[in-house]
Amino acid sequence: MDSSFAERVHDLVAAIPPGQALSYGDVAEILEAGGPRQVAKAMAQGGPPGNPWWRVVRVDGSLPPRLAAAAVAEYRVEGTPVLVAQGSRIDMRRARWTPADAVLDHYRRGSSGDG
DNA sequence: TACCTGACGCCTG
DNA sequence: CCAGGCGCCAGGT
Numbered sequence: 001m002d003s004s005f006a007e008r009v010h011d012l013v014a015a016i017p018p019g020q021a022l023s024y025g026d027v028a029e030i031l032e033a034g035g036p037r038q039v040a041k042a043m044a045q046g047g048p049p050g051n052p053w054w055r056v057v058r059v060d061g062s063l064p065p066r067l068a069a070a071a072v073a074e075y076r077v078e079g080t081p082v083l084v085a086q087g088s089r090i091d092m093r094r095a096r097w098t099p100a101d102a103v104l105d106h107y108r109r110g111s112s113g114d115g
Numbered sequence: 116t117a118c119c120t121g122a123c124g125c126c127t128g
Numbered sequence: 129c130c131a132g133g134c135g136c137c138a139g140g141t
Contacts, residue, residue, distance in 0.1 A: 004138085004139085005137090023124090024123055025124065028123095035124085035136045035138095036124055036136080037121060037135090037138090038123090038138050041120080041123095043121095043122050044121065053122080056122080058123070058124085060124095067122065
């Protein structure tokens with residue numbers, strides 16, 4: 001589809017299961033497009049209402065201070081593994097989402113996206 | 116067309 | 129671990 005880069009980002013973000021997360025770089029790799037900065041830019045656009053933006057974090061599991069408080073609240077309700085001693089950053093070793101091959105194929109660029 | 120921004124990521128010292 | 133530098137590339141103006 002002609003969906004914009006940002007739309008693909010938001011679409012993938014919406015597919016991240018509760019309690020799990022992806023880094024900005026992970027998102028770019030899965031989409032096979034752009035890079036972490038571009039993903040960040042897309043996230044900054046806000047995305048659709050209800051979008052679980054807190055499931056996309058820095059590669060070290062952290063988020064900017066302005067977003068951290070709200071994100072941590074979500075992690076508590078979702079049971080996302082966090083490193084409390086490290087400033088409540090997500091424990092990416094445990095929380096990183098590994099999409100199934102079918103999912104990867106669905107989000108790659110060029111994917112027809114029949115659904 | 117050129118220039119600027121951006122919720123990043125990796126390397127170097 | 130901390131700081132500084134630079135690459136990355138999709139929009140918007």
